[in-house]
Amino acid sequence: MEPMNEDDKRWDERVEAWKSGRVAADYERIPPRRSEYTTMSGAPVKDIYTHADVRHLDPAEDIGLPGEYPYTRGVHATMYRGRPWTIRQVAGFGQAEDTNNRYKYLLKTGQTGLSTDFDLPTLLGYDSDHEVYRREVGRIGVAVDTVVDMHALFDGIPLDEISTSMTINPSAAVVLAMYRVVADERGIPGQVLTGTTQNDILKEYIAQNEFIFPPLPSVQLVVDTMEYGADVMPRFNPLNVCGYHIRDAGATAVEEVGLTLSNALCYLEHAVERGIDVDRLAPRVSFFWDVHNNFFEEAAKLRAARRLWARLMRERLGAKDPRSWLMRAHCQTAGVSLTAQQPYNNVARTAIQAMAAILGGTQSLHTNSLDEALSIPSESAIKIAVRTQAIILHETGVADIVDPLAGSYYVESLTSQIEQDALELIERIDAMGGMIEAVQSGYAVQLISDSAWEQQVKVESNDTITVGVNDYVDENETQDIEIDRPLPGVMERQMDRLAEVKRSREDRQVSATLRAIEKAAPDLHHNLMPLIEDAVRARATVGEICDVLRGVWGHHQPSTVF
Amino acid sequence: MTSASASLPPLKVVIAKPGLDGHDRGAKVVARALRDSGMEVVYTGIYQSPESILRAVVQEDADVLGLSSLSGAHLEYARDLCALLKENDRQDVLFVVGGTIPPEDAETLKGYGVHEVFGPGTPTAELVEYISSNARQARLA
Numbered sequence: 001m002e003p004m005n006e007d008d009k010r011w012d013e014r015v016e017a018w019k020s021g022r023v024a025a026d027y028e029r030i031p032p033r034r035s036e037y038t039t040m041s042g043a044p045v046k047d048i049y050t051h052a053d054v055r056h057l058d059p060a061e062d063i064g065l066p067g068e069y070p071y072t073r074g075v076h077a078t079m080y081r082g083r084p085w086t087i088r089q090v091a092g093f094g095q096a097e098d099t100n101n102r103y104k105y106l107l108k109t110g111q112t113g114l115s116t117d118f119d120l121p122t123l124l125g126y127d128s129d130h131e132v133y134r135r136e137v138g139r140i141g142v143a144v145d146t147v148v149d150m151h152a153l154f155d156g157i158p159l160d161e162i163s164t165s166m167t168i169n170p171s172a173a174v175v176l177a178m179y180r181v182v183a184d185e186r187g188i189p190g191q192v193l194t195g196t197t198q199n200d201i202l203k204e205y206i207a208q209n210e211f212i213f214p215p216l217p218s219v220q221l222v223v224d225t226m227e228y229g230a231d232v233m234p235r236f237n238p239l240n241v242c243g244y245h246i247r248d249a250g251a252t253a254v255e256e257v258g259l260t261l262s263n264a265l266c267y268l269e270h271a272v273e274r275g276i277d278v279d280r281l282a283p284r285v286s287f288f289w290d291v292h293n294n295f296f297e298e299a300a301k302l303r304a305a306r307r308l309w310a311r312l313m314r315e316r317l318g319a320k321d322p323r324s325w326l327m328r329a330h331c332q333t334a335g336v337s338l339t340a341q342q343p344y345n346n347v348a349r350t351a352i353q354a355m356a357a358i359l360g361g362t363q364s365l366h367t368n369s370l371d372e373a374l375s376i377p378s379e380s381a382i383k384i385a386v387r388t389q390a391i392i393l394h395e396t397g398v399a400d401i402v403d404p405l406a407g408s409y410y411v412e413s414l415t416s417q418i419e420q421d422a423l424e425l426i427e428r429i430d431a432m433g434g435m436i437e438a439v440q441s442g443y444a445v446q447l448i449s450d451s452a453w454e455q456q457v458k459v460e461s462n463d464t465i466t467v468g469v470n471d472y473v474d475e476n477e478t479q480d481i482e483i484d485r486p487l488p489g490v491m492e493r494q495m496d497r498l499a500e501v502k503r504s505r506e507d508r509q510v511s512a513t514l515r516a517i518e519k520a521a522p523d524l525h526h527n528l529m530p531l532i533e534d535a536v537r538a539r540a541t542v543g544e545i546c547d548v549l550r551g552v553w554g555h556h557q558p559s560t561v562f
Numbered sequence: 563m564t565s566a567s568a569s570l571p572p573l574k575v576v577i578a579k580p581g582l583d584g585h586d587r588g589a590k591v592v593a594r595a596l597r598d599s600g601m602e603v604v605y606t607g608i609y610q611s612p613e614s615i616l617r618a619v620v621q622e623d624a625d626v627l628g629l630s631s632l633s634g635a636h637l638e639y640a641r642d643l644c645a646l647l648k649e650n651d652r653q654d655v656l657f658v659v660g661g662t663i664p665p666e667d668a669e670t671l672k673g674y675g676v677h678e679v680f681g682p683g684t685p686t687a688e689l690v691e692y693i694s695s696n697a698r699q700a701r702l703a
Contacts, residue, residue: 120581120582120583120633121582123582124582126582132581132611133581133582135581135635135638135639136581136582136583136633136635139633139634139635140633140634204584208584209584209585209586209608210582210584248587249586249587250587336587339682339683340662340681340682340683341683373662373682373683374662374663374664374681374682375634375662375664376634449590449594452587452590452591453590453591453594456591456595456686459685460685460686460687466683469683470685479664479665483664483666486634557607558607558608558609559607560604560605560606560607561605562577562589562590562593562594562597562603562605
């Protein structure tokens with residue numbers, strides 16, 4: 001830090017005098033509402049911030065200009081004055097046709113990109129005819145067994161114009177290959193495909209809990225998909241590194257940034273170990289953040305994460321291509337902040353969170369629907385959520401200036417603090433031997449569980465007020481919202497379709513492609529994607545392909561720690 | 563706690579996650595709150611089948627089963643578990659369900675034999691109170 005000059009000293013003395021004079025006198029009359037003010041991450045929040053709080057920052061080096069390193073102010077120079085963010089609501093339920101209809105409804109309502117939720121059997125690599133898990137077919141996402149379902153899912157959707165984000169993790173390699181095969185069989189070249197597979201397995205072990213195989217082969221499979229993407233669909237993001245689930249599972253904003261960037265570094269460092277040039281893969285790594293209630297902390301978090309990622313990529317991984325330094329991000333408002341009590345209040349929460357995401361400079365946004373503490377959303381609830389984004393864009397003026405929070409003493413100070421605290425967490429994980437170690441030792445799971453517990457204690461002691469839950473409670477509240485119900489008969493219809501595909505395919509070809517995967521899988525540096533693509537083309541199922549890999553790699557055991 | 567129950571060993575609770583649902587923040591927070599209140603708590607972890615949950619209840623000789631579901635499949639799993647508890651003569655177990663359960667489903671669940679349903683936002687103190695007052699009723703009776 002620069003030694004203080006005379007002006008700085010005089011200013012600090014003036015602030016001290018003001019605090020002990022005016023401020024103290026006012027608190028004498030009206031005491032502070034709370035004994036201490038903190039962000040959701042627990043950092044103290046002062047009465048006021050002045051230029052003294054940002055003295056350590058170099059305006060040119062640390063804040064800079066939008067579209068320039070270190071991207072504190074945004075990844076694009078013009079941000080939303082040119083192209084608005086993408087309104088991307090996730091949808092998925094029933095059979096492929098059901099979700100396809102919802103997509104067409106959403107596109108008509110004003111959505112500009114697609115996002116898919118798959119059902120649990122698909123996510124966990126089981127087929128719809130599985131003896132135990134078939135009862136979850138089509139329940140909280142769409143059922144996909146083979147590429148035939150993927151064709152139906154995207155029927156009539158111009159894949160060369162619309163980008164598609166797919167929330168899929170341990171079975172992502174199969175679904176990515178399916179997307180490419182669907183496009184190919186429709187005559188759409190891989191070069192024009194845009195979109196994302198989530199494919200962030202590390203956060204599954206520590207937060208979302210959808211995993212199949214142990215961490216090391218899983219991370220290597222992610223590297224396979226990144227390399228495959230660079231080869232055959234170079235505008236597609238095969239990896240979307242997620243803070244969202246880590247946060248919703250209980251982490252603080254700082255832990256969300258630290259753990260997420262540790263995960264991202266882990267994939268890229270494994271790729272580098274395999275001799276892959278980091279600049280070949282890094283430009284296609286994208287991110288996904290949770291935007292919670294503490295308005296300034298959330299906006300600052302996005303700014304801090306961009307700056308920290310740019311610095312890590314340039315300085316730690318030695319990436320030379322400026323596109324490798326960019327953190328392009330999707331945001332979703334915080335599902336965990338929604339309440340089942342007085343559900344219409346969720347519209348206000350979501351609008352404020354969405355505003356923080358926009359002021360933080362997101363590239364796309366999902367706004368939650370008011371009924372999501374109780375079920376997947378109804379169409380009427382989704383419409384309000386989508387329109388919330390249109391209201392922010394067209395009616396509030398906040399999207400007309402690039403990074404309007406820049407230069408705020410508080411926001412810049414908070415941005416620096418989040419960057420610094422997240423970096424400390426990353427270094428702590430490095431010292432343990434990296435993220436795979438932090439998964440296997442249980443460190444990351446415990447960190448998140450402890451934070452979740454602390455937040456629960458704050459709510460139950462009324463230290464944190466959640467409107468409608470521990471204050472402003474309506475006695476005898478009755479539920480008057482429409483609840484989405486699962487479609488009847490989905491499991492039976494999906495099982496019939498799967499049986500039909502199995503009858504009509506060439507069994508010998510399926511077996512041959514599966515055997516090829518089995519033979520190659522023990523070598524973790526052998527890229528399996530071309531072989532998985534062959535199996536998908538032969539109409540092998542998600543379950544069959546994952547079963548082969550389960551046989552070779554085994555399972556990751558769920559944690560019973562709490 | 564009453565003086566009568568103070569002489570008994572602590573209540574034993576199995577917290578279970580059925581099926582493929584991974585949302586376990588609530589299950590773990592509840593497990594911790596019950597443990598902190600003096601109960602003995604076993605968390606099964608995710609990916610359990612009704613059969614494996616029953617096995618945990620029997621092996622642990624549990625007084626209470628807490629089932630957590632946020633995947634919309636609560637009706638099927640709870641129905642199967644009620645049937646299994648009955649078949650195995652373990653209807654003395656206090657069976658509670660928590661998670662994202664639409665209010666109208668709570669009645670259906672009680673019809674299957676679930677004793678109580680706790681939705682999002684339930685204070686853990688309310689759970690502790692309910693379980694302390696209602697567990698072992700069938701055994702002691």
